[in-house]
Every structure is written in structure tokens, then in C-alpha cells.
Amino acid sequence: MTSLRLKPATRTQLQRAAKLHRREQRTRHGQFLVEGPQSVREVLAFAPEVVRDLYVSEGAFESYPEIRELAAGTGVWTHSIDDDELRDLSGDAQGFVVVADVPVQKGAAELLAEAPLAIAAVGASDPGNVGSIVRSADAAGASAVLLTKGCAEVTAPKVVRSTVGSLFHVPAATNLNLE
Structure with a gap:
């Protein structure tokens, strides 16, 4: 031990x-x-x-x-x-x-190139909802989560708590322009 x-x-x-x-x-x-x-x-x-x-x-x-x-x-x-x-x-x-x-964040293009399935959220400002999106992406087998500007910060305490650890399984690209 x-x-x-x-x-x-x-x-x-x-x-x-x-x-x-x-x-x-x-x-x-x-x-x-x-x-x-x-x-x-x-x-x-x-x-x-x-x-x-x-x-x-x-x-x-x-x-x-x-x-x-x-x-x-x-x-x-x-x-x-x-x-x-x-x-x-x-x-x-x-x-x-x-x-x-805070881990080094990959860009959206790099994540998408490696991801057969990615989940995107547009304007999800509620921290609990962002955490649920990350948790659901993990459960669905997604390889990435993409969050646009206006989404809750992925390292905010309520987001981290609501991911219940899924944040460490699925990389996220944040603060992206919708275009």
C-alpha cells in the first residue's frame, strides 16, 4: 500500500x-x-x-x-x-x-476532428444545465462538448459539481462563436 x-x-x-x-x-x-x-x-x-x-x-x-x-x-x-x-x-x-x-483546452476544430460524436450547447447560461449537458454527453458516449459564448463557465463550482465527474471524461471547448 x-x-x-x-x-x-x-x-x-x-x-x-x-x-x-x-x-x-x-x-x-x-x-x-x-x-x-x-x-x-x-x-x-x-x-x-x-x-x-x-x-x-x-x-x-x-x-x-x-x-x-x-x-x-x-x-x-x-x-x-x-x-x-x-x-x-x-x-x-x-x-x-x-x-x-484548468486543463489546456483544445480548439473546436481539433476536438471535432477527433470526435465521432460531439454535443453543442448554445447560450446555456444556467450552471446546472451546463453540468447536465456534460454529464449527458458522457453518458451518450460523446467525445467532446462545445459551448458557445454565453454558456456558463465550465469550471464554475456549480457546473463542476453537476457534472459529477463527467467533466474529466469529456473535453470541452468553450466560449465559441456560434458562426
């Missing part, structure tokens, strides 16, 4: 991570939050290269030992934090929050 790379979380780290709920901070730092056990499990399994830090509440690994194994196997920095600190970081975390780097 591989051991976890444990490191105490600093107050600065927690404050900076909490600021990633705001779009300007996500853009500035090129990072976003992944919240909840299912999404964290998926990012660790399918996109561990984007994971910067994993924050875990006390006892969370007892409920989800497979996430502990994934964290240990991928060698991500893991920070055990108390329930109050986790609540300050995210009200929807259910014990787990990852700070991830």
Missing part, C-alpha cells in the same frame, strides 16, 4: 482555495475547485495531472477508502482539515475538495 503525501494546510492555502469560488480568481490563478467524493474520485482516476491539492475532512477516508488509495497512488498532496475549515472552503464538499489546474 502506497502512503499518502500528507502536509498540513496553511491558512493562506485555505484562503486562496476558498477564493476560487469567484470567476476572477479562477481565471487569475488558472485553477478551480472540485467538490464532493464522486467528482474527486473521477479527477484522481482520470485526470490526476491537474490535481494540485486534496483537502479531506477528518474521517472522510473511512467512508471512501478508494479515494485514499487513489490519492496515495497518484502522489497528490493531501491535507487533513477539520470540519469547520472544510465548511469554510465549501458547503458542498461532503468531505473532499480538490484544487485543480
